[in-house]
Amino acid sequence: MLREWLHRLWGSLRRNARERDMEEELRRHLEFAAEHEGSERAARVAYGGVTQAMESIRDQRGLPWIDNLVFDLRYGLRTLRTNPGFNALAVSILALGIGANTAVFSVVNAVLIRPLSYNDPGRIVSLTNPHTSGEDSSPLDVKFVSVPNFQDWHDQSSSFEAMAFYYSWENPVSTGATAEYARVAKVSPEFFRVFAVAPAIGRFFSTEEMKPNSNGALMIGYSYWQNHFGGDPGVLGKTIRRYSAAQKIVGVLPPGFGFPDETDLWFPDNDDSPSFHNRDAQNHLVVGRLKPGASIERARTEMTAIAQRLQRQYPLTNKNRTVAVTRIQDQMVGDVRSTLYLLLAAVGVVLLISCANTATLLLGRATVRAREIVIRAALGAGPRRIMRQLLTESALLALLGGAAGLLLAYGGSRALIALAPADLPRLAEIGIDGRVLAFTLGLSILTSVLFGIAPAVCASQVELNDALKQTRSVIGGMVRIRGALVVGEIALAVALLSVSGLLIKSFIALNSVAMGFRPEHVLVMRATGPGSIRDTNIFFKDVVAQIRAVPGVLAAGATMTLPGHIGSSGYYFLDHLPAHHDNLAPDAANAVVTPGTFAALGIPLKAGRDFNDGDTVGNPRVAIVNEALVRKSGSGADVIGRTIFCGFDSEAPMTIVGIVGDVRENGPARDPAPECYMPNRQHFYNNTSLSVVVRTAGDPKALEATVRRLAHDRSSDVPVTFTTLESDVYQSFAAPRFRTVLFTLFAGLAVCLAMAGVYGVMAYAVGQRSGEIGIRMALGASAGSVVRLVLRQGLVLASIGLALGLAAAFSGTRLVRAMLFQVKPNDPSVYFLVAALLCVVALLASYVPAKRASRVDPLEALRQE
Amino acid sequence: MSNTKSQQRNQPSKTEILQGTLDLMVLQTLTAMGPQHGYAIAARLEQVSGGAIRLNMGTLYPGLMRLEQRGLVRAEWRVTDTSRRARFYSITASGRRRLETEKADWERMVSIMHALFQPQE
Incomplete structure (x- = not known):
């Protein structure tokens, strides 16, 4: 067996010498035969022609697939060169699909697949209660x-x-x-x-x-x-x-x-x-x-x-x-997993659409190339041989597309990192590694089969007789396949668009939730007080007072945790503290703030008073609660003056002096929870690091230098960092924004590709039907009726695709239910908009071919027929 | 062109029969007659079969090449009796061994088939 292979390899390598040798042997054969049969012609009828025999011998001689591959590659490259416009189009469509997949996969790879870089990470677990x-x-x-x-x-x-x-x-x-x-x-x-x-x-x-x-x-x-x-x-x-x-x-x-x-x-x-x-x-x-x-x-x-x-x-x-035991990798990934799988599914669909698109392009080309294929078939190439040739060309296209896609992905994964929530685990590890390269290569090959198989099968099934006589019947089959592919494209695009519509609607709902504070125009300076508790207290008191005096500052305060975050939580009791209480007691978030903080954050004071400079350690302990706490404890405004006990730093009683509006500390999707605010100068251990919040009339960033100087003048040893409340809030919306923006991007891409597909098929169909249209017009059809004819055909394709796509979306959107906020997966308005948008797109894509059809010159068309 | 196609359709049996046995036939011919060129082998098989087997070049030469690649036959250019160049094939030692085992297999198969076709008693 090995020996045969070595011979064959040798045959592949020394082609030309052996080729001449074989041809001579065959000619001798015919000479001998001619002597017996009487004529050369008779000999050829009996033993076949040299050319056909050589074709069979070549298969046996070398490793045929190497020979053929080399041949197909050469031939394919030549075809690519002769048709740069077409191939550039096909390669860029594929590059979009493969690039998007590679970019998303590079994130999935870094976050979900690649093991953590610890020693035997599968054995590291987190324990929670x-x-x-x-x-x-x-x-x-x-x-x-x-x-x-x-x-x-x-x-x-x-x-x-x-x-x-x-x-x-x-x-x-x-x-x-x-x-x-x-x-x-x-x-x-x-x-x-x-x-x-x-x-x-x-x-x-x-x-x-x-x-x-x-x-x-x-x-x-x-x-x-x-x-x-x-x-x-x-x-x-x-x-x-x-x-x-x-x-x-x-x-x-x-x-x-x-x-x-x-x-x-x-x-x-x-x-x-x-x-x-x-x-x-x-x-x-x-x-x-x-x-x-x-x-x-x-x-x-x-x-x-x-x-x-x-x-x-x-x-x-x-x-x-x-006790819950979770692998550390699973815990880090958390709910990012479902978002990433969703995105992977979306780009997968985009890839399918670009495959369908490339397939329709190739089918269009195949009709142009029908003659070339027929001639090759006539010269003895079997259907499998032709299929292999066409698939090799597809693979070349796909590999080029993959290479271009890799470049796109390189830029794309950077854009993904920029867009990704800052708390996306392992963000820094995202990049193109060996596994991503292998993925892209595999994907390119798979892609080439996906988009290449239909055109290849279609072309290789050419019936020689029919084909040589007229190429029409071949084309008829291809038109039907192209129609089916475009319907598929539209269906997939509709499904993506529906999901993205739901995500957008949900995101808008999320953004229009009243968070309970006003994040715009607030500068945030995180600072840690110098040295002792006394120094720290004085530092924050002085700095906040000085900032308040700066022109353009409307209000200023300082807080342990910014709104939208919870620093601490614990049980609370009104009026009296039970001697024994269990861990099922009602729970409130605890926050430590300086006077003026509510005004700076835009949290409305509903009743009572804000903290003031008199709320210090020597004076009675006071607290301010939010409305959720008042509601939950079943009281009203009369809660002011009552006593509250919080499981925070001490269980000492505090008198409630005010009620403020609710802040959604657990994010916009969750209802506000009870919260208890305490003045910083009565709670030592938790006020060394505070966020100074400054509400400004204009751009908060403009005051950063002034505020920094004030803090430094007060104490040069205090480290500070700056941000704005808006950008902090922006981060808390990052995860839904990430998936909504990306999904919409992919859906948009899908719609554009589907639109191009509709355009291609309609333009082609109009070209094929120009004769028929010419006859219609000769018989008195108006330009308007021809336009309507073509538009109707486009709309038929679109509506079949739409129906299939809506059905798919309807059953598929259940999967994203968990990611939706205040939107049901079967929200009719979303589906209605998607359907309307798709019809408009289909009409637009059919309009140009329709217009062209209406300009067909009847005489010209009839003459061609 | 349509001729080629219908021919292939009507007589697929010829090549299919040959597929498995061509090697055996060629090896046997070379053993019986000594070194021969391709046409002589084809002519001999045609003669022996009474014209039933007519080997197309596209069947014969790939077959010979396969035998050569497996080291069962050897080929070299020689001059014929009529002083013309031709490529002569001769059987090798391992070709002879292969022929013996193939022959034995073939005969066993024939006797099995024969027994199978006998009416049951």
């Missing part, structure tokens, strides 16, 4: 775990090699004179073992450094090391100041490790405050590493059992509380 009842628990309540609960999980479980808790935030640190924000994380002892990571240089924390109230130590991230210490190995032993304490750097983590959230500095969580021993104080996130061979199911079963034990043991804090 949702309520079994599910519904009422806030996101914070689910994710955050108390230290005593963690300790029990850790000590009682056997499925984990390591389990750790951590907490991360932005914190000013200084390596030299000035402080700047860095991402810091405090971690429990086994944290680094969870990720099975080893320090690039130095070591991890010692047991001594992890002990409560010890001096602690620091690990720094690789890029922090490069950026702040120039990669100097002498960094070990240097100190970084965090608040007032200086801590020693003991190690550097390897490049690429930044868990969680691209952390710069890690330090041991050697806190020993009361909250550490409070089962109710849920302040930490938990990760674990499964033992080798321990399945996640086993871990789930084990943790559920432990959770049930804890429920019985500590009913007050753990009632209905279970």
Whole structure:
């Protein structure tokens, strides 16, 4: 077998010499035969012609597919060159389809497919404690775990090699004179073992450094090391100041490790405050590493059992509380997954449409090339041979399209990154890698088969007799196939357009929800007070007062968390605090603000008063609640003057002095929840970092320099960062915007391609029917009636496509139900608009061919016939 | 052109019969008659079959080439009795071995078929 192949390979390589040899042998054969048969002609009738025999011999001689491939490629390239306009069109249509797919796949690849760059990432899991009842628990309540609960999980479980808790935030640190924000994380002892990571240089924390109230130590991230210490190995032993304490750097983590959230500095969580021993104080996130061979199911079963034990043991804090074990990659991806799959489906449909479009183009070409194909068939090329030739040409087109698409995708994935929500996991990893390249190559080949097969089969089935006599009947079949393809294109475009219509409508609904505050014209300065609580209080009080005096400033204040975010939440009680309460008590978001904040944010004061400079630690404790809290507790405006207890920093009673409007802290799609505001100067621990909010008359960015100078003049050691409330809110709409914009873009692309398809088919049909139209006009048909005739034909195609597309959309939009807000998947107005739009598009696309048809000169047309 | 087509349609059996047995026939002919050129092989088969088998060049030469590629026959240009150049095919040692096994297989198959066609007693 191998020997035969080697011979054949040799045959392929030494073609010309062997070719001459074979031809001579065949001629000798005919000479001998002629002597016996009497004439050369008789010999040829008996033994066949040299040319046909050579064709069979070639198949046996070389590796035929190599020979043919080389031939087909050469031939294909020549065809490409002879028809640059047509091929440029086909390649760009394919490039759009393949490029869009590659771009979206590069995101899917980075976010969903490529494993996290940790050691054996499949074994790293997160542990959370949702309520079994599910519904009422806030996101914070689910994710955050108390230290005593963690300790029990850790000590009682056997499925984990390591389990750790951590907490991360932005914190000013200084390596030299000035402080700047860095991402810091405090971690429990086994944290680094969870990720099975080893320090690039130095070591991890010692047991001594992890002990409560010890001096602690620091690990720094690789890029922090490069950026702040120039990669100097002498960094070990240097100190970084965090608040007032200086801590020693003991190690550097390897490049690429930044868990969680691209952390710069890690330090041991050697806190020993009361909250550490409070089962109710849920302040930490938990990760674990499964033992080798321990399945996640086993871990789930084990943790559920432990959770049930804890429920019985500590009913007050753990009632209905279970444990959820999730692979870290799945948890990071979260609900992005469905959005990405949706987009992948959309670009898949776009690709199908561009395939159909290219197929109709090729069918059009095939009719032009019918003669060439017939001649090749007549010269002895079998149907399979012709099909292979045409498919090779398709593959060439598709590969060119794929290459162009790759360029598009390169630009496109950058645009995707720019448009993507900033909290899209693994955003930085998006790019073109080997897997994306393989995907594009595979897709190009698949595409070439998809769009090439119909034209190829169609052309290869040419009946020689019919074809040589007249090419019409061949063409008839092709027109029908093209019609079917265009109907398919329209149907797919309609389906995409319907989904995008629903998403747009939903997005508009989302944007018109009253958020409860006015985000426009608000400058935000995040700042962390200098040193002591006293200094910090004075700093914020003075800075806010000075900002208020700046011309163009309408109001100013400062808040712990910007509207649209929840920094903390906990139980609340009115009038009196029960001696025992369980974790099912009503829950409110807690916020700390300075006087004037509500005015600056545009949150209306509904009753009572705002905080003022008298609400300080020496005076009676006060609070302001929102209307949702008033509603939920079943009271009215009489709630002012009553006492409230909040599970925030202390359980001391506070007098309610005001009621403000609701803010949708959990995003526009969720109803406002109860919220309790407290004055910053009565709550020390949570007011070191505040966002100063400044409502301005004009462009808020214009005041940034002034505000920055004021803060610096007040205290040069205060790190500040600036943004606007509008851009912060913009981010919270980023996910729905991302999918709506992209989906609409793809739907638009689909409609354009379908429109081009309708145009192509109609133009072609008009060309084919020019004779018939000429006769009609000769018999007295008016130009108007001819236009109507063609338009009607276009509309028929469009309505069949529309009907199919609407049916598909109707059954398919259920899949996006979860992404819709205040819009039902069968919203009739959306479907009506889509249908109307499609009819207009089809009419437009048919109008130009129709107009041309009406200008047919009857005499000219009849003469051609 | 239409002729070629209908011919192919009416007599597909000829080439199909030959497909499996052509190798065997060629090898046997070369064993019996010694080195021969292509036309002589075709003429011999036609003669033996009483005209039933007439090998088209497009069938014969790919077949010979296949045998050559598998090392069952060897080919070289020689001069015929009538002093003309022709490409002569001769059987190789492994060709002879192949012929023996193919022959045995063929005979076994024939006897099986024969037994099958016998009326049941």
